[in-house]
Amino acid sequence: MDLSNNTIERICKIFGHLDALEKRGVDFVSSKELAGEIGATEYTIRKDISLLGGPGYTRKGYEVKSFKKELGEKFLLTKRRKACIVGLGRLGTALLDYENFQEDGFEIVAGFDCSVNKIERIRTSIDVFAVSRLEEIVEARDIELGIVAVPAESAQEVVDLLTKAGVKGILNFSPVKVNIPTHIVHLDMDFTNALRFIAARFIMKKT
């Protein structure tokens, strides 16, 4: 299956919304509602779904539970995945205890920092280690995802360590462009770019 990043992004958002609906006990959802939630056109949503051979559209809309199950199975979105966080500064520790990861199938099973002092003092229920043990722990605990929350100057080094350790995906919070081998799936969380995206859309509003 070869889908564009935009399609996959929409699918993840649809899955998230179906999950929220299921929790609220809602049985059906229209493509119009999905489109509104996801910020895409109804046409795009219907096209995505038909591309995936998704569920049929009934008069009541898509059936939430079966649609979610189908997406989850197709994209292995319900598989539990283990992740680690490298860099236990304020952002890293905030992520360490981010409860929603857990709820949504992502388990943070280790934190790493280069400061032994920090590791000794940190208060968290998650196991934390010196970064020198990263390779060993990633392998021993079957960690698939690495979350990078170190300062810009250490980001490349940490990415190289994670790559060597064999993670399959990297979520990068460092505000710097890092070189990541193409066999690893990665995403940059760029806070500045997020603000820029909002500001760029100001000009499209009548203000």
Added chain:
Amino acid sequence: MDLSNNTIERICKIFGHLDALEKRGVDFVSSKELAGEIGATEYTIRKDISLLGGPGYTRKGYEVKSFKKELGEKFLLTKRRKACIVGLGRLGTALLDYENFQEDGFEIVAGFDCSVNKIERIRTSIDVFAVSRLEEIVEARDIELGIVAVPAESAQEVVDLLTKAGVKGILNFSPVKVNIPTHIVHLDMDFTNALRFIAARFIMKKT
């Protein structure tokens, strides 16, 4: 001008890359390089640029400095914007001192929290206030952007406060769907969805 969110997202990324190139002293960039950096096809990049009436393509590529200037002017990306952060837990304080905002034209001019105790103890160079003063401060300091970093259960209340105070854009880090009036530009930073996006792409890799 009416552009899709995807186009605007690409433009912001192009602007960010041009900015990085300019800082490194690079004079020209090809559409191929831009495409690779942004994660889009060369065709898409060229189409975006021609849609904007962007600079001509020379044999050496686009001229970095003038291209950046043009995008910046068209989307007011070089205008300095004032922002505030609501919720000074670990994520909020991490964002409070995120240096890159400053570098890229976003100035965090206030932080808010409902805990007076927290406000008194926090160590930062940025002015912090009780959330009860939000409306007053947003108005007095001409704050255009609100960054929401409160727990899920307070998110809607904070969004309502920011709306009433008259911000133009909201960046929401709370892991919950909030209702935001359509005249306000907003973006959700959903960490779980980011991990899901990475995991969903695993199946596209030969592993």
